[in-house]
Amino acid sequence: MLPRLEARPEPSNTMRYASPLLAVALTLLGGLVIFATLGKSPIEGFRVFFLSPLKDAYGVSELFLKATPLMLIAVGLAVGFRANVWNIGAEGQYIIGAIAGGGVALYFEGNASLLLLPLMIVAGAIGGALWASIAALLKTRFNANEILVSLMLVYIAQLTVSWLVHGPWKDPEGFNFPQTKMFHDAAILPILVEGTRLNAAFLVALGILLAGYVFMHRSFMGFQMQVAGQAEAAARYAGFSAKRTIWTGLLAGGAMAGIAGMGEVAGPMGQLTEHVSNNYGFAAIIVAFVGRLNPVGIFFASLLMALLYLGGEQAQQYLGLPSSISKVFQGMLLFFLLGADVFVNYRLRWSGGKG
Amino acid sequence: MTNTAATAAPAAGRPRLEMRGIRKVYPAVVANDGIDLAVLPGEIHAVLGENGAGKSTLMKIIYGVTRPTEGEMIWEGQTIIPENPAHARSLGIGMVFQHFSLFETLTVVENVSLALPGAPELGYLARRIEKVSEKYGLPVDPRRLVHALSVGERQRVEIIRCLLQNPKLLIMDEPTSVLTPQAVRKLFETLRNLSGEGCSILYISHKLDEIQELCHTATVLRAGKVTGTCIPAQETPKSMARMMIGKDLPVPQHGAPAEGGEVRLRLAGLSHASDDPFGTDLKDIHLEVHSGEIVGIAGVSGNGQQELLYAVSGEEPLAEKHPVQILGAEAGRMRPGRRRRLGMGFVPEERLGRGAVPRMTLAENALLTAHRRNLVKKGLIDFAAVDVFAFECISKYDVKCGGPKAQAKSLSGGNLQKYIMGREILQQPKLLVVAQPTWGVDVGAAAFIRQALIDLRTAGTAILVISEELDELFEICDRIAVIAKGRLSPAKRTADTNVEEIGVWMSGMWPGAEADAEVQHAA
Numbered sequence: 001m002l003p004r005l006e007a008r009p010e011p012s013n014t015m016r017y018a019s020p021l022l023a024v025a026l027t028l029l030g031g032l033v034i035f036a037t038l039g040k041s042p043i044e045g046f047r048v049f050f051l052s053p054l055k056d057a058y059g060v061s062e063l064f065l066k067a068t069p070l071m072l073i074a075v076g077l078a079v080g081f082r083a084n085v086w087n088i089g090a091e092g093q094y095i096i097g098a099i100a101g102g103g104v105a106l107y108f109e110g111n112a113s114l115l116l117l118p119l120m121i122v123a124g125a126i127g128g129a130l131w132a133s134i135a136a137l138l139k140t141r142f143n144a145n146e147i148l149v150s151l152m153l154v155y156i157a158q159l160t161v162s163w164l165v166h167g168p169w170k171d172p173e174g175f176n177f178p179q180t181k182m183f184h185d186a187a188i189l190p191i192l193v194e195g196t197r198l199n200a201a202f203l204v205a206l207g208i209l210l211a212g213y214v215f216m217h218r219s220f221m222g223f224q225m226q227v228a229g230q231a232e233a234a235a236r237y238a239g240f241s242a243k244r245t246i247w248t249g250l251l252a253g254g255a256m257a258g259i260a261g262m263g264e265v266a267g268p269m270g271q272l273t274e275h276v277s278n279n280y281g282f283a284a285i286i287v288a289f290v291g292r293l294n295p296v297g298i299f300f301a302s303l304l305m306a307l308l309y310l311g312g313e314q315a316q317q318y319l320g321l322p323s324s325i326s327k328v329f330q331g332m333l334l335f336f337l338l339g340a341d342v343f344v345n346y347r348l349r350w351s352g353g354k355g
Numbered sequence: 356m357t358n359t360a361a362t363a364a365p366a367a368g369r370p371r372l373e374m375r376g377i378r379k380v381y382p383a384v385v386a387n388d389g390i391d392l393a394v395l396p397g398e399i400h401a402v403l404g405e406n407g408a409g410k411s412t413l414m415k416i417i418y419g420v421t422r423p424t425e426g427e428m429i430w431e432g433q434t435i436i437p438e439n440p441a442h443a444r445s446l447g448i449g450m451v452f453q454h455f456s457l458f459e460t461l462t463v464v465e466n467v468s469l470a471l472p473g474a475p476e477l478g479y480l481a482r483r484i485e486k487v488s489e490k491y492g493l494p495v496d497p498r499r500l501v502h503a504l505s506v507g508e509r510q511r512v513e514i515i516r517c518l519l520q521n522p523k524l525l526i527m528d529e530p531t532s533v534l535t536p537q538a539v540r541k542l543f544e545t546l547r548n549l550s551g552e553g554c555s556i557l558y559i560s561h562k563l564d565e566i567q568e569l570c571h572t573a574t575v576l577r578a579g580k581v582t583g584t585c586i587p588a589q590e591t592p593k594s595m596a597r598m599m600i601g602k603d604l605p606v607p608q609h610g611a612p613a614e615g616g617e618v619r620l621r622l623a624g625l626s627h628a629s630d631d632p633f634g635t636d637l638k639d640i641h642l643e644v645h646s647g648e649i650v651g652i653a654g655v656s657g658n659g660q661q662e663l664l665y666a667v668s669g670e671e672p673l674a675e676k677h678p679v680q681i682l683g684a685e686a687g688r689m690r691p692g693r694r695r696r697l698g699m700g701f702v703p704e705e706r707l708g709r710g711a712v713p714r715m716t717l718a719e720n721a722l723l724t725a726h727r728r729n730l731v732k733k734g735l736i737d738f739a740a741v742d743v744f745a746f747e748c749i750s751k752y753d754v755k756c757g758g759p760k761a762q763a764k765s766l767s768g769g770n771l772q773k774y775i776m777g778r779e780i781l782q783q784p785k786l787l788v789v790a791q792p793t794w795g796v797d798v799g800a801a802a803f804i805r806q807a808l809i810d811l812r813t814a815g816t817a818i819l820v821i822s823e824e825l826d827e828l829f830e831i832c833d834r835i836a837v838i839a840k841g842r843l844s845p846a847k848r849t850a851d852t853n854v855e856e857i858g859v860w861m862s863g864m865w866p867g868a869e870a871d872a873e874v875q876h877a878a
Contacts, residue, residue, distance in 0.1 A: 009381070010762070011714075220731040223722060226715075233709040236670050237701070238723045239692030 005346045015344045020290045020297070023336035024304065030332045040319055048318045053310035061196035065268060066306035069094070069260035071298055072205045073284035075212040076256025078293040080249030082216060083225035087250050089135065089150025090257040091281025092157035093128035097258025099161055100127025102180060102265045102272035105187035106169065112186045120187065120262055121204070128258020129251045131157065136250040140243045146250065154281070162274045169272065179273040189267045201263030208256060213295040225249065257281060278309070279327075286334045305330070369432060371396045371555050372417070372524055377426035379412050386412035387423070388579040394524065399546060399556045401566040401587060403599050404576035405797035407767050410559050413576070414526050417557070418450045419443035431523075444470070449522035451513045451530055459502035466501055467516045487515050491545040493538075503631055508657050514542075525549065526557045529795065531565060536825060536858040538655070543569055561798050562826075563592035575599055600799050616646035618680075619698075619786040619817035620667070622843075625678035627666050635659040637666065640678075640843040642819075642836060644786065649808060649818040650846055651832035653825055653857050659841040660821050661704075664790050667819070668701045669694045682785055695724065700784030702775055704791045706768065710775045713764035717756060717774060718745040720763050725778055744781070752777030753803060769800030776804055786817045793827060805831050825854055839863035 028046070035045030053059050073090045080087050087093075101124035108116055131153060138144035165178040174181070189199040216222045228235040228245040235242065260280065265272050287305050291297030312326025370393040379387040387409045394400045404410045415421045417428065419437030428436050430446055437443035440450075457466045464481045468474070481497040488495050493511040501509060510530065517525055527546075531539045546556055546569065558570055566573055567587045575583045575598040583598045625640040637659050644650045654660060665671035667679060669691040676685035681697045691701070701724075703709045711720045718741050722730055730740050745759035752773045756766050763771060772792070779787060792808065793801035809831055812818050821838075822828050828835055829849060836846035837860040844865040847856075859865075 010765070214735070218735050220722075220726060220734055220736055223719070223736060227712055227723065230714055231708045231712045233705070234712045234723065237668070237691065237703055237709045239669070239690050239695060241690070 003348045003350055005342070006349045008345055008347050011344050012347075015340075016292065019340040019344060020292065020301065020337060022340045023290065023333055026336040026340070027329060027332045030336070031329060034328065035319075038321065040321075045315070045319060048314050049311035050307065052314050052318070053307060057193075058196055059310070061193055061198040062310060063303060063306050064202050065196075065198050066309050067302040068202045068205045068267075069264055069280045070284050070287050070305050071302035072201075072208060072260040072263070073253075073257045073281060074287040074291060074298045074302060075209055075295055076253040077284060077288045078291070078295070078298060079212065079216060079222075079225070079252040081229075081288055082222075082293050083229040083245045083249045085229075085246055085249030085253075086147045087132060087135065087150050087253040088147050088285065089132070089152075089154045089281070090253055090284055091277055091279065092150070092154035093131045093254040093257035094261035094264075094277055094281045095154075095157040095161050096131040096261070097124035097128035098261030098265045098272060098276045099157075099164065100124050100258065101262025102183070103169075105183045105266065106180060108187070109181070109184060114186075116186050117189065117200075117266070120266055121259055124258040124260075124262025125255040126258070128254040128256070128261065130254070131258070132250040132254025133247075136247045139246050139250075146246070150250075158274075161272070161276060165272060165274050171271075180271050182271045183266060187266060188270055189263065197268045199263075199267045201260075201267050204259065204263065208259070209295045209299055216293075216295070221248065257284075283309075283330055286330060286337075290333065290337055305333075308333070368395060370394055370429075371398075371431055373429040374413070374417070375427050375429070377413060377416060377423050377428070379409075379416065379421065380424045385579050387416070387426075390426070390576070390579070390581055392574055392581075394555045394557060396523075396555055397550050397553045398572065399550050399558055399570045401570035401573035402557060402559045402576065403561070403563075403566065403573055403595060405561075405600055405799060407578075407797075408576040408599075409579040410576055411528065414450065414528060414557065414559065417443070417524075418448060418526060444520060444522075445472075447521075447523035448526070449517035449520055449524070450526040450528070451510070451517055452528055455509045455513055457501045457509055457512060460500065462498055462500050463495060463504075463512050464497040466512060467497075467519065470516050471519065483519060484515055487518050491515070491518065491541065493542075503634065504657065518545075522554060524555045524557065526559070528559045529561070530558075531560065531562065536854055536861075539565070561801075563587075563595050563798075564826075566595070567592065577601060596798060600797075616648060616815070616817070618643050619646050619682055620644040620788075620819060621680040622667075623678055623680060625663075625666060625673075627662060627671075627673060629662050635662055635841045637662050638841045642843060642846065644817045644819050646785070646817045647812060647815050648833040649812045649820060649831055651828035651835045651849075652819070652821045652838050652843070653828050653835055654821075654823070654838035654861055656823050658839050660790070660823075660838060662841070663838065663843075664703070664788070664821060667788055668699075668703070695727065698785035700724075700779035700782055700787040702772075702779050702787070702789040702792065704794065706771045706775060707764055711763040711771060714762055716745075716760050716762055717749065717754075717766075718742050718759040720774075721745040721748060721759075721778055723778075725782055728782060748774060748777040748781055751781070752807070767797075768794075769796035772796050773800055773804060776807060780807060780811055784816060786819075787811065788819045788821075790821045791824075792820060792822060793824065794822075801827075825857060828857075829854065837861050837865065839868075842868065844868065 031049065032042040032046060035042045054063065073094065077087055077090055101120040104120045104123045132150065134153060135146045135149040138149050139146045165180060169180045171179055171181045189201050192198045192200060192202065224240040225245050225248060227238065228240060228242060261276065265276060269276065283305050287298060287301045291301035308326055308329045312323065312329065315321040315325050316323055372394040374390060374392040377387050377390040390413055402410050416423050419439045419442050422436060427434050437446060464477050464484060467484060468477060468480055484497040493515055495508055495511045495515065514530065531542060550556060560566055570587050573585050573587045574581055577599065587595065622640050622642040625637055627637040629636050635658060666673055669689055672690060673679065673687040676687040679687040681694055681699055684697055686694050686697065707713045721744050722736065722741055725744055728744060730737055730744060742759050749756060749759065754770050754774045756770055766774065789808065792804050796804065805827065808818060820828065820832065832849050834846040834848055835852060835857060837844040837857055839861060840863050844860050
């Protein structure tokens with residue numbers, strides 16, 4: 001009796017939504033096995049990794065803080081992914097957004113206008129969108145693969161921010177550390193809950209999740225992009241523009257990533273450094289898929305991913321595990337999700353006997 | 356014994372293939388419910404039935420694609436159930452599918468070699484293919500890539516692939532729908548030769564006149580059960596249709612052609628070089644379609660139909676404006692959306708993936724082209740209005756489905772076609788372009804679709820139909836033109852021509868055709 005994969009007559013909707021949950025469960029299980037093989041108590045590991053980050057209100061606020069850039073980026077990416085526009089370079093767009101938003105803060109240093117923060121948000125969005133538009137331009141003009149172009153632009157963005165903070169934008173009084181001056185108060189996002197680091201970017205992210213939901217599920221443009229993603233010939237037949245789909249998909253991802261980057265420098269960091277990103281741009285790809293490219297799912301998936309970030313930090317501190325433990329969990333989550341997704345279209349058959 | 360059939364029926368004896376009490380249960384449906392069938396050596400046996408009657412399931416069981424839930428199969432006296440198609444082929448069973456099973460990125464000869472045991476040498480195989488294709492009148496170049504072949508050409512490859520294996524039983528699923536009348540004659544000769552050589556043939560078709568001409572016996576299925584066995588030569592198409600659908604078939608009512616309607620579509624010297632190296636270049640095509648008439652374009656597939664449709668629909672806009680004029684506007688460079696706004700509707704050949712998005716609901720698929728009917732307000736979709744539209748389309752066009760929320764791919768070909776046709780007609784087009792309106796559609800739905808087209812014409816719409824089914828064109832069209840090698844013949848009034856003449860034209864020989872070619876050559 002060997003199990004055999006058999007194509008389902010049609011994709012299972014139950015499985016489509018059960019698959020992320022299954023992946024989460026398997027990731028937990030895999031985590032316990034890893035703790036055990038590293039000679040740690042699995043129960044202790046589980047407690048430190050998954051429970052201790054949430055033991056108090058501050059921990060919960062940190063969870064929302066970390067989830068903010070993830071949900072912002074993921075919802076922007078989902079707009080493109082649903083249309084088969086594969087923007088893998090959100091990390092770079094995030095960095096350029098941080099540079100643009102931070103640049104505005106530095107340029108208007110000392111200006112206490114209430115318009116400064118909105119201007120920084122717009123600058124971040126435009127910065128990220130501009131970076132993504134390079135991939136869109138090359139894709140629509142020369143049919144260059146947007147996966148490769150957007151990914152390669154990540155490295156250019158990383159080197160750009162590095163050059164800025166080592167060179168022209170370095171804080172003259174910063175003891176030669178590669179970082180800019182701290183932003184002044186008018187350029188820092190207001191804190192939502194006193195005593196925490198949770199800031200207004202979280203509200204912006206929630207608003208964008210809502211806007212993303214309306215765009216993807218209610219708007220005609222969102223519908224057109226979905227058609228383009230599922231059946232290119234049908235989109236052409238209906239007269240939906242393939243170029244507009246590519247542009248919209250990439251610009252949405254770029255703009256949201258840019259806002260996320262701006263939110264990080266104007267939020268918990270308060271300045272621009274070369275470590276502006278914590279791999280949020282890549283982790284958000286996983287978030288988008290675990291969240292089934294749906295804003296509601298993305299909300300919960302970003303909380304989960306944020307927990308993996310926090311748990312990783314805790315595990316470093318209290319279990320003496322290397323910092324890469326977070327990435328191991330991220331990797332497991334993606335791995336198990338892709339595995340579980342097979343069962344959306346296939347089912348197991350225990351066939352033996354007559355075969 | 357059927358002396359009227361073109362070939363003498365084989366003598367009674369031990370059947371080559373016998374199916375007993377075959378039952379196949381799928382999660383949602385009982386596809387076969389106790390089917391008995393016997394095929395003698397050399398017998399051409401028709402299996403008749405509407406879409407969804409269980410014909411394909413039965414054939415898949417015989418060919419080893421799927422296994423029956425109950426029942427037994429006796430092949431040359433032995434009880435055996437083929438485990439997979441390779442097993443079936445080794446037994447001597449070949450099948451030509453209605454939906455092709457070819458790899459698009461491979462050449463014809465590579466595709467054929469995959470179905471043969473071992474690893475045949477490709478050069479030698481190519482020559483064998485050429486030989487068989489010549490012998491049976493199925494021209495195809497073995498070195499071409501399959502993706503560049505038309506539907507008709509792909510089917511030829513499938514037929515040749517089977518014939519190369521010298522089968523004892525050949526299953527043919529709707530084989531003639533893409534052939535010229537002359538090619539059908541030739542195929543029938545082939546099949547009769549095969550039958551004379553002792554090869555049994557299971558012939559699935561909805562074309563009752565063909566079955567009557569070719570087949571010795573027929574088994575009729577309805578809703579998974581055998582509703583009758585008959586000798587086609589002793590029946591009429593009408594009586595067989597009644598067995599098949601359980602009631603009489605409506606005959607399309609055709610009013611007198613309207614005269615002097617305004618020109619709604621004008622092709623004025625449309626030439627277009629195909630991007631595809633194996634595509635057909637369109638050469639200086641002239642045609643006018645007036646309001647209140649149906650103009651048909653006949654032709655063997657692969658002669659420029661696809662390219663012409665892309666140029667007319669705007670899916671592949673032209674470099675110049677004037678060759679395509681829609682309601683007086685020079686539309687050559689317009690995209691499909693702008694052409695639709697002028698009042699054009701379009702039903703493409705491929706329903707799933709082009710005319711409809713397979714995994715979207717019928718309501719969402721209504722939105723694909725009918726969004727102009729006030730279904731979108733300020734950029735947002737009015738879902739209630741979409742449902743109303745979809746529901747109207749379903750009920751007016753008698754679409755059998757689970758309602759507006761049913762996925763497009765859950766519908767049978769005929770029902771989806773009725774839905775797409777309904778979606779386009781409900782938008783009240785001034786010009787409707789339809790490709791293969793009834794390809795693979797069961798007789799009941801086909802009659803319904805044809806009647807809908809005629810009614811629309813009578814209401815004043817200009818209609819262009821491109822079809823490979825001559826009978827259909829003669830049934831519904833006011834004028835018929837022929838496309839061959841990218842050129843279009845003059846359109847002739849249907850009443851002034853006949854199947855034989857159009858059949859000759861389909862090979863590119865219409866009066867003045869050669870003169871044209873010479874002019875082109877000199878220029």
